[in-house]
Amino acid sequence: MTNTGLTCANHPDRETTLRCNRCEKPICAQCAVLTPVGYRCRECVRGQQAVFDTARRADYALAVVISLVLAGGATALLGYVGIWSLIVAPVAGGGIAEVVRWAVRRRRSRRLPLAAAIGGGMGVLANLAGPLLLLVPYASGAPGQAWVALLGSMVWPVVSGALLVGALYARLRGIRL
DSSP: OOOOSOBOSSOTTSBOOOBOTTTOOBOOTTTOEEETTEEEOHHHHHHHHHHHOOOOHHHHHHHHHHHHHHHHHHHHHHTTTGGGHHHHHHHHHHHHHHHHHHHTTTOOOSSHHHHHHHHHHHHHHHHHHHHHHHTGGGSSSOOOHHHHHHHHHTHHHHHHHHHHHHHHHHHHHTOOO
């Protein structure tokens, strides 16, 4: 190895020829983050990402409430379409994501999709609470036909709810489906 005289700013025991293309700080291969415009140090990448985090605290609560209500209502309606919910649920999730995006005035954050997905998951679980409460009298006895029927009736709401919440999260995250 040739002696370049440069050492990594974070690891003084490592020689390097690499520099951050923004601040010119010497960085080693472990500290370098590949971006579309070249290698940058972690501090510059963090500073650049902070500019795009525009959400306010109220936006998280708004995302949870909106997705809880809309995902709960959509899951209840999807229970009536049966196997077609496999097609309709992701579309509904994308629609809910657009409503959330509109409600928060297009502000964005890394944690906003997660907040909306948690609210959507709570809405889906709220639809399952009714059938689960009907199982309570049968919990102590042997599983009978009522048990099996109730569990069977929960399959489509769970599947459609998972597809809906997955599409909601992916759409807010910026993943195009």
